[in-house]
Amino acid sequence: xxxxxxxxxxxxxxxxxxxxxxxxxxxxxxxxxxxxxxxxxxxxxxxxxxxxxxxxxxxxxxxxxxxxxxxxxxxxxxxxxxxxxxxxxxxxxxxxxxxxxxxxxxxxxxxxxxxxxxxxxxxxxxxxxxxxxxx
Amino acid sequence: xxxxxxxxxxxxxxxxxxxxxxxxxxxxxxxxxxxxxxxxxxxxxxxxxxxxxxxxxxxxxxxxxxxxxxxxxxxxxxxxxxxxxxxxxxxxxxxxxxxxxxxxxxxxxxxxxxxxxxxxxxxxxxxxxxxxxxxxxxxxxxxxxxxxxxxxxxxxxxxxxxxxxxxxxxxxxxxxxxxxxxxxxxxxxxxxxxxxxxxxxxxxxx
Numbered sequence: 001x002x003x004x005x006x007x008x009x010x011x012x013x014x015x016x017x018x019x020x021x022x023x024x025x026x027x028x029x030x031x032x033x034x035x036x037x038x039x040x041x042x043x044x045x046x047x048x049x050x051x052x053x054x055x056x057x058x059x060x061x062x063x064x065x066x067x068x069x070x071x072x073x074x075x076x077x078x079x080x081x082x083x084x085x086x087x088x089x090x091x092x093x094x095x096x097x098x099x100x101x102x103x104x105x106x107x108x109x110x111x112x113x114x115x116x117x118x119x120x121x122x123x124x125x126x127x128x129x130x131x132x133x134x135x
Numbered sequence: 136x137x138x139x140x141x142x143x144x145x146x147x148x149x150x151x152x153x154x155x156x157x158x159x160x161x162x163x164x165x166x167x168x169x170x171x172x173x174x175x176x177x178x179x180x181x182x183x184x185x186x187x188x189x190x191x192x193x194x195x196x197x198x199x200x201x202x203x204x205x206x207x208x209x210x211x212x213x214x215x216x217x218x219x220x221x222x223x224x225x226x227x228x229x230x231x232x233x234x235x236x237x238x239x240x241x242x243x244x245x246x247x248x249x250x251x252x253x254x255x256x257x258x259x260x261x262x263x264x265x266x267x268x269x270x271x272x273x274x275x276x277x278x279x280x281x282x283x284x285x286x287x288x289x290x291x292x293x294x295x296x297x298x299x300x301x302x303x304x305x306x307x308x309x310x311x312x313x314x315x316x317x318x319x320x321x322x323x324x325x326x327x328x329x330x331x332x333x334x335x336x337x338x339x340x341x
Contacts, residue, residue: 044212071214078217
């Protein structure tokens with residue numbers, strides 16, 4: 001088992017797309033669950049969907065949650081409140097950029113890093129340079 | 136005269152009707168600075184609340200408001216779901232077990248709701264949010280009750296303060312919510328959340 005990821009986005013397509021990209025890097029070793037869109041599938045976030053994704057991603061090694069915009073964070077916060085203290089202690093929420101954070105986190109999780117290491121790597125993904133200058 | 140649970144239910148029903156009437160208006164306000172879904176979301180949420188109300192009509196005010204809160208959380212897709220959901224949940228907790236509400240209970244519920252919104256959204260006054268309508272309104276309500284005004288008069292004054300607070304959001308620069316991504320483009324628009332907050336208070340007094 002490894003650290004699992006939960007991808008929360010206002011868009012179902014975006015959540016699934018990010019999960020697809022991240023899964024490619026994880027070689028099938030890491031559970032990546034998604035909570036995309038509002039309850040009816042329109043753009044938005046759903047506390048219930050986040051709670052379901054958290055249940056699906058349940059792992060003794062912990063879960064890292066990555067979010068896209070504003071209210072996604074609030075939906076995660078509410079979903080976490082419905083968990084037991086013990087379950088909540090195994091979840092970390094990341095402020096990392098969604099795509100870079102998810103990809104980096106998937107790699108780190110797949111090689112068996114701990115939750116705090118995976119979370120830190122995701123946070124550091126913020127500094128990834130997409131156009132490295134030639135040295 | 137105390138407020139009965141029938142009156143609480145009637146307020147929720149009227150709120151649902153008012154949100155339905157203002158669906159396009161709230162969505163219009165939300166389109167230049169948000170994701171153009173506030174009216175639709177609130178209407179969807181309160182349509183679901185209307186379905187749930189008959190099941191709790193004979194319960195205490197706390198249970199009724201908590202049911203509204205959980206329904207909003209699971210049916211409103213935008214930030215207003217967790218925000219108003221938390222507001223109703225906290226108000227419900229403040230009124231747990233009560234079937235008759237004194238003026239002080241109404242104040243306690245409103246204060247709990249505001250605290251819930253602030254805790255959930257981490258918003259302060261002046262950030263172009265529902266807090267800008269609710270905070271001055273509840274302050275006015277408290278002062279008015281303290282001065283001996285009856286509930287209805289205190290609610291009327293609170294509604295006026297909410298309206299002023301709502302209008303004061305127009306020149307504000309948003310630093311919370313989707314509007315904050317727009318930076319200076321958010322200036323010059325009235326905040327939709329502050330507007331729905333004012334509608335709730337106006338409906339409570341009317």
